[in-house]
Amino acid sequence: MPDSKMDETKKKKKKTAECCGYPISIFFIVVNEFCERFSYYGMRAVLVLYFRYFLLWDDDLATSIYHAFVALCYLTPILGAIIADSWLGKFKTIIYLSIVYAVGQVVMAVSTIHDITDANRDGTPDNFTLHIALSMLGLVLIALGTGGIKPCVAAFGGDQFQEHQSRQLNTFFSVFYLCINAGSLLSTLITPVLRAQECGIHTQQQCYPLAFGVPAALMVVSLVVFIAGSGMYTKTAPEGNIMGSVCKCIWFALNNRFRHRSDIYPKREHWMDWAEEKYDKLLIAQIKMVLKVLFLYIPLPMFWTLFDQKGSRWTLQATTMTGDFGGFVLQPDQMQTVNPILILTLVPIMDRIIFPLIKKCGLNFSPLKRMTVGMLFAATAFIAAALVQMEIDKTLPNFPSSSESQLKVVNMHSESLIVTVPSQEPLLIGSFESSPDYITFDQQDIRLAFNTTPEINKDLSLIKGSRQTLIIPSEPAEMYLKEDIKSKPKEGKNAVRFVNGWTAYLNITNLESSLQPSETSNYTLVSQGMRKFTLTDGIQSCEFSRKFGFGSSYTFLIPSDLFSTDCESIKEIEDMQPNSVHMALQIPQYFLITTGEVMFSVTGLQFSYSQAPKNMKSVLQAGWLCTNAVGNIIVLIVAELGKLPKQWAEYVLFASLLVAVSIIFSIMAYFYTYIDPAEIEAEILKQQETDPDKKKKKETLEMEEKENEQEIKQTKI
Numbered sequence: 001m002p003d004s005k006m007d008e009t010k011k012k013k014k015k016t017a018e019c020c021g022y023p024i025s026i027f028f029i030v031v032n033e034f035c036e037r038f039s040y041y042g043m044r045a046v047l048v049l050y051f052r053y054f055l056l057w058d059d060d061l062a063t064s065i066y067h068a069f070v071a072l073c074y075l076t077p078i079l080g081a082i083i084a085d086s087w088l089g090k091f092k093t094i095i096y097l098s099i100v101y102a103v104g105q106v107v108m109a110v111s112t113i114h115d116i117t118d119a120n121r122d123g124t125p126d127n128f129t130l131h132i133a134l135s136m137l138g139l140v141l142i143a144l145g146t147g148g149i150k151p152c153v154a155a156f157g158g159d160q161f162q163e164h165q166s167r168q169l170n171t172f173f174s175v176f177y178l179c180i181n182a183g184s185l186l187s188t189l190i191t192p193v194l195r196a197q198e199c200g201i202h203t204q205q206q207c208y209p210l211a212f213g214v215p216a217a218l219m220v221v222s223l224v225v226f227i228a229g230s231g232m233y234t235k236t237a238p239e240g241n242i243m244g245s246v247c248k249c250i251w252f253a254l255n256n257r258f259r260h261r262s263d264i265y266p267k268r269e270h271w272m273d274w275a276e277e278k279y280d281k282l283l284i285a286q287i288k289m290v291l292k293v294l295f296l297y298i299p300l301p302m303f304w305t306l307f308d309q310k311g312s313r314w315t316l317q318a319t320t321m322t323g324d325f326g327g328f329v330l331q332p333d334q335m336q337t338v339n340p341i342l343i344l345t346l347v348p349i350m351d352r353i354i355f356p357l358i359k360k361c362g363l364n365f366s367p368l369k370r371m372t373v374g375m376l377f378a379a380t381a382f383i384a385a386a387l388v389q390m391e392i393d394k395t396l397p398n399f400p401s402s403s404e405s406q407l408k409v410v411n412m413h414s415e416s417l418i419v420t421v422p423s424q425e426p427l428l429i430g431s432f433e434s435s436p437d438y439i440t441f442d443q444q445d446i447r448l449a450f451n452t453t454p455e456i457n458k459d460l461s462l463i464k465g466s467r468q469t470l471i472i473p474s475e476p477a478e479m480y481l482k483e484d485i486k487s488k489p490k491e492g493k494n495a496v497r498f499v500n501g502w503t504a505y506l507n508i509t510n511l512e513s514s515l516q517p518s519e520t521s522n523y524t525l526v527s528q529g530m531r532k533f534t535l536t537d538g539i540q541s542c543e544f545s546r547k548f549g550f551g552s553s554y555t556f557l558i559p560s561d562l563f564s565t566d567c568e569s570i571k572e573i574e575d576m577q578p579n580s581v582h583m584a585l586q587i588p589q590y591f592l593i594t595t596g597e598v599m600f601s602v603t604g605l606q607f608s609y610s611q612a613p614k615n616m617k618s619v620l621q622a623g624w625l626c627t628n629a630v631g632n633i634i635v636l637i638v639a640e641l642g643k644l645p646k647q648w649a650e651y652v653l654f655a656s657l658l659v660a661v662s663i664i665f666s667i668m669a670y671f672y673t674y675i676d677p678a679e680i681e682a683e684i685l686k687q688q689e690t691d692p693d694k695k696k697k698k699e700t701l702e703m704e705e706k707e708n709e710q711e712i713k714q715t716k717i
């Protein structure tokens with residue numbers, strides 16, 4: 001850093017106003033972070049639902065685009081860091097990219113207004129392409145904004161502290177993390193509630209504009225708060241195209257090393273020292289510091305690979321559990337809020353009690369050791385998840401394998417039937433009853449015999465890997481196969497369907513279309529709790545109510561005396577039992593992963609700041625965030641493509657991989673020596689002042705740059 005600039009920064013630092021030992025300016029930064037994280041997590045909480053139920057994408061497309069968006073949010077920090085460190089400085093970068101971010105959120109909110117293209121006023125958009133284009137534009141702007149400012153805000157916060165405030169600096173990173181999680185917790189609770197409201201100009205629909213609009217408003221608030229603190233910040237000036245210089249310097253060192261590969265040249269301590277002929281010692285030293293830390297980051301994505309599965313695999317696991325806590329009911333995706341709640345309690349406990357206690361015991365719990373222990377905690381969380389999975393598996397139905405087929409028989413005929421099934425005892429099925437459970441077949445082509453007069457023999461061709469029900473209507477010869485669901489219904493919902501034994505068509509609430517006599521409806525999904533269905537044939541009607549748990553499936557048989565019994569004669573066949581393992585069993589795994597997160601992530605954030613040279617603080621923060629992006633990409637590739645047949649085995653595999661990676665990381669950490677970048681930089685600057693070669697090197701560099709420029713000009717001519 002040029003001496004004049006360093007003096008300028010020092011002078012500015014002296015002026016910062018303090019409160020309880022902290023610079024007042026950080027108040028604006030943490031409030032800004034709170035609002036920004038509210039905006040980000042709030043939007044994320046309803047994003048998949050928007051894809052699924054507004055844009056009507058299928059599950060796979062919705063989850064892939066969601067993960068790709070999250071990965072992009074953690075890749076763009078590198079762009080933000082380059083802009084900040086080389087061009088605009090952190091302050092301006094945060095302002096400009098926050099504007100991009102807020103615009104993105106507004107575009108996103110606009111894309112969710114169905115009325116803008118709903119010319120026929122049927123409640124659904126007429127021009128999906130416009131909504132998709134707007135939402136993709138919004139998401140790209142959001143990813144650019146949120147990712148771009150992320151490395152700058154943490155580093156900018158760190159810049160507000162002076163040398164004598166190192167204790168407060170560490171506390172700042174913890175408070176910063178608390179704000180992230182307070183924002184995330186509140187928005188994850190609030191935005192789904194906003195979405196559940198109904199709104200619209202021509203027709204009332206789920207209120208996505210409000211669910212996306214509130215995060216957009218919070219982003220504007222975040223920007224205003226940040227600007228409000230403008231007069232109080234310590235702003236370090238950018239130092240020109242530092243990334244360009246870093247790349248050129250590394251390239252030169254590599255080239256020079258290659259040119260001098262013969263043994264006749266004396267070895268140098270570090271390969272970067274081969275840049276000494278041309279580049280400043282300070283720059284070389286700074287690059288060495290950054291490379292050392294980046295090298296250490298190589299194993300870290302594995303932590304995020306496990307951590308980020310709490311939003312996917314663990315939420316899916318929760319859908320196979322019950323969330324009835326007596327006084328309140330927790331939905332599977334709400335289980336994720338346990339993480340920020342635990343962060344809000346664990347960070348102060350760790351900071352105030354656990355870490356000081358460890359220090360008092362004389363143990364050196366250095367940042368890298370903390371991170372290793374954090375990884376091990378995350379691995380244990382996955383072992384806990386595997387144990388929970390084993391408990392769940394015991395209660396799951398016996399679903400068919402890919403080579404098997406399963407069949408159930410439902411008798412809507414007025415008399416009992418004896419059904420002869422290959423390699424089974426004959427089944428006696430009463431009127432309006434079903435066979436006790438699904439029968440599994442290794443073959444697809446089977447022949448069934450029925451004791452009707454005349455006897456019926458039916459050849460069936462079953463679907464491999466499927467569950468089917470053979471419906472025998474009042475006229476047995478017209479029997480037909482209906483495909484059943486073969487996995488737990490999504491999001492902890494319940495799958496229900498009706499078989500119409502009434503003599504006329506029926507309209508039933510929640511069903512897509514009316515049901516003809518003897519027809520079986522498709523499944524409709526209903527949430528947990530008391531649900532009411534109204535059945536009507538256009539003349540008569542009756543109501544049928546039932547309380548549902550989580551993850552069950554039922555076939556309701558409608559008898560011919562439906563209206564005379566006021567719907568009470570409807571018979572239920574339980575195709576899939578409701579979930580019985582309680583979601584509370586997931587708390588230990590959440591506790592372990594969050595403890596791991598506090599040790600790993602909060603420490604990593606501090607470590608990345610403390611070990612970075614002054615002019616590359618944002619770059620290292622970006623490097624740290626990139627580990628998260630790579631982790632997300634690994635989730636996409638490994639977890640989505642390479643599924644193991646047993647979910648618990650996949651959890652154990654991930655836990656083992658993280659243990660292996662943490663061992664490698666601990667070895668790398670053992671050889672890492674902590675540095676004080678400011679001290680090293682000051683030392684080199686001092687040496688350089690007395691170094692006669694320095695001036696010469698600078699002149700050579702300037703001459704080479706001029707020559708390059710001339711060459712470029714000539715080529716243009």
Ligand SMILES: N[C@@H](CC(=O)O)C(=O)NCC(=O)O
Pocket residue numbers: 037041177180181184185339340343597
């Ligand atoms: N614990 C997470 C927040 C969450 O998942 O709700 C966290 O702190 N992430 C770090 C971030 O910067 O968002």
